[in-house]
Amino acid sequence: EAQVTQNPRYLITVTGKKLTVTCSQNMNHEYMSWYRQDPGLGLRQIYYSMNVEVTDKGDVPEGYKVSRKEKRNFPLILESPSPNQTSLYFCASSLSAPRVEQYFGPGTRLTVT
Amino acid sequence: GENVEQHPSTLSVQEGDSAVIKCTYSDSASNYFPWYKQELGKRPQLIIDIRSNVGEKKDQRIAVTLNKTAKHFSLHITETQPEDSAVYFCAASIRYGAGSYQLTFGKGTKLSVIP
Numbered sequence: 543e544a545q546v547t548q549n550p551r552y553l554i555t556v557t558g559k560k561l562t563v564t565c566s567q568n569m570n571h572e573y574m575s576w577y578r579q580d581p582g583l584g585l586r587q588i589y590y591s592m593n594v595e596v597t598d599k600g601d602v603p604e605g606y607k608v609s610r611k612e613k614r615n616f617p618l619i620l621e622s623p624s625p626n627q628t629s630l631y632f633c634a635s636s637l638s639a640p641r642v643e644q645y646f647g648p649g650t651r652l653t654v655t
Numbered sequence: 656g657e658n659v660e661q662h663p664s665t666l667s668v669q670e671g672d673s674a675v676i677k678c679t680y681s682d683s684a685s686n687y688f689p690w691y692k693q694e695l696g697k698r699p700q701l702i703i704d705i706r707s708n709v710g711e712k713k714d715q716r717i718a719v720t721l722n723k724t725a726k727h728f729s730l731h732i733t734e735t736q737p738e739d740s741a742v743y744f745c746a747a748s749i750r751y752g753a754g755s756y757q758l759t760f761g762k763g764t765k766l767s768v769i770p
Contacts, residue, residue, distance in 0.1 A: 584761055601656060632699070643701045644689070647698065
C-alpha cells in the first residue's frame with residue numbers, strides 16, 4: 543500500500559531533550575516536506591527536500607533540522623525542543639516538485655513541557 | 656516569500672446551499688494552486704488543483720477558479736452535504752530559482768454544513 547508513515551504519532555517530552563520524528567514514504571517520491579499545524583495558523587512549511595542530499599528552509603525553520611540521506615526517509619530533528627514547538631507535525635511527499643498532489647502522513651502530536 | 660490569505664476563517668451553510676472560499680496570493684510567479692480538505696483528526700487530502708494556464712476547473716460538485724491578474728483563486732462547492740464539513744486549505748506553489756519549489760498554505764476555512 544502506497545503511504546507516508548510517521549513515528550511516533552504522539553510524543554510528550556521536556557524542554558531541551560533532543561528528539562527525532564521519522565518520516566518514510568514507499569512511493570519513490572522525490573519531494574518531501576515537513577509542516578507544523580497550529581490553531582489559527584494553518585499549515586506552515588518547516589523544511590523541504592527536492593531530492594536526496596538537497597534540503598531547503600521553509601517558512602518556519604528555526605529550531606529544526608532535517609536530513610535526506612535516502613530517498614524514502616526525511617527525519618525531523620529537534621536538537622533542543624522548547625514549549626513553543628508544541629504542535630501537530632505533518633510529513634508530506636510528492637512525485638516531484640509540489641506542483642502535484644502532496645501525500646500527507648498521519649501526523650505527530652508533540653507536546654514539550 | 657509567498658503570502659497566501661484565505662477568507663473566511665469560518666463558514667456555515669445550510670445543506671444544499673453553495674459555499675465559496677477565497678484566497679489571494681502575493682507573488683505573481685506562483686503557478687500551482689491546490690485545495691486540501693482536512694476532516695477532524697485526519698490528515699489533509701487534495702480535493703482539486705489548478706495551474707496558472709487554466710482559468711477554471713470542475714470536478715462534480717467542486718470547482719476552482721483562478722484570476723491571475725487579480726492574484727486570487729476560489730473554491731466553490733455546490734449542493735453541500737454534511738460530509739463536506741471540514742477545514743479547507745488553499746495553497747500556492749512558487750519556484751525559487753534552480754528548481755527549488757515551496758508550497759505555502761492559507762490559514763484554513765472551517766466549513767460547517769447544517770442538515
